[in-house]
Amino acid sequence: MATPEKISEVGQILLDTKQPLKERFRALFTLRNLGGEQAVESIAACFEDGSALLKHELAYCLGQMQDVRALPHLVAVLEDKSQEAMVRHEAGEALGAIGDPTAIKVLEKYVNDPVVEVAETCELALGRLHWLEEQNKNKLNSTQVSSDNKEEDVDLPENPYKSVDPTPPARVASVEELKATLMDENLPLFKRYRAMFTLRNLSTTDAVLALAEGLKCSSALFRHEIAYVLGQIQSPACVEALTQNLRDLAESSMVRHECAEALGAIATPEAMSVLQEFLSDTERVVRESCVVALDMSEHENSGQFQYADGLNKVETKSVEVNLSTPVQAVTS
Template sequence: MNASRPVEALQGSLLDLSEPVGKRTHAAFLLRTLASSAEASADSRQAAVDALTRALQNREDSDLMRHEVAYILGQVGSVAAIPALSEVLRDAADDAIVRHECAEALGAIGHEAALPVLREHLEDAAPEVQSTCELAVALLEHQQRASGAATGARTASGGYLSVDPAPPLEDGLSTEEICRIFLDEEESLFRRYRAMFSLRNRAKTEATAVETLCSGLQDKNALFRHEVAYVLGQVQAASSAPALIRTLENREEHRMVRHEAAEALGAIGGVSAEAILSKYVADEEDMVKESCEVALDSIDYWQNLQFVET
């Protein structure tokens, strides 16, 4: 499968619940590529967004896949996805992790049209949703102050291509001060997230940044822990694997944290990561089980690619 395949074929793979979750995830991310491509026609980009939206709205699909699709819609940044993301966020009967990801995606799109629904859920009964809406509102307000426009700047940082739920902290802060902010539970969640992404951007050159990020896996806020695991997957430091393995092994941990730990281990790879993922691919928690399957598929993909290139 490659990005030149028609949207219809990718949509077919994504919506076919009988297909392996790894294959369907590939289809979703190829649709992301198409939806974001400046070389694709406007009709093709919109068709890709529509296909992703259909997958999000399919309540028969797994929570993991719908959560991934919501994430992708946020990364694509299409304002046309705001109604569908808002609809899922507003549905208190839907899965909290899917709703959380919709809220984060609304923040990532970066348009003020998302502010009303996000503000509606600042007191949501689901902690994951409530905290994510708090972050998304803070992000949109921060972007509006910085740009003075209805649509804020959607920029990546530190060489990473993701649109993050918070920008890094202001320049000029020492790593020591950034670590202090990251660990200080009295700081606002938004400022702690900004510190998290500042540490991510320094983690390739400063071991202290990786060590501090790993310590964040012990934070009392599950949403914070899940984002830390995601960031460690971006950094791909082998030194973080033991902390991520402990997180995945902890059956008392929130499923969204274990899910992110599994996918981070898939990004890091290696013998120990592959062994623990193979063990938990039979986990009783569906989101964890499917995440391990996706992670193993990712390891296999990159191993095969390296083999072909050599």
């Protein structure tokens, strides 16, 4: 168990703007893994940082922690129009991920936000919360056959990646059927996301190539999520598709950044070479994503077990300090 003092030290690494960004990211994910009120507060304290990438990741981690104590912090970020679009979007997604129905009212306020990515995210988050409500209702009425217990919500596939996703998966179907749903821009985004996550869960090469087609769809939010799931799968089969979107300077920075992080997770020599090209990109969020992604690649190729190693680092530093302290002479 980490002591409050050690959690505080990890939090200080996260807050320290003089620390390399890759070390702050590792500290963030350490706090996410530790969980608890102190970790939530340490993460939330960093929302005034200048890095949109880091703030976006703060919101993501708070959502994955599913701790209701994060709700007021995330609501404040969503409502703050001075925050970058990708940060507000991630705050909205995190409100859906936590799954508490008290977030419904604030999400409803922003389903028509002038920032399309924020509006679409809030729509998806509301969809997830309403879906969870129906699932809970069906559990309570399990002795009866509920008209709300739709066939599409029975026997859903397990998520091997253990992430809290913006929508549930769809039922397993052929890759062709799922791809048709994924690519149909006349369908609700919620339904297309469900097909996306089932393809992600299948993780076959055919499924990966079907997902990669989604990088050509019109919604930047959708393309960004496609890149995210491709990073989860870590298949070299999508390196070319991710590279095309990263190299497209007309592409949304939110999408390009996610493509960079996905390439970092895939961690092949080709993917790492592409990331090196964009370390001086004109977009700060892309530059920083490439730095973090290369650190992720190094971790993937190192054989080390723990990426979120912030706790180990503060403990090692503590030991080093103790060893360097001169031994005092004992006198009687």
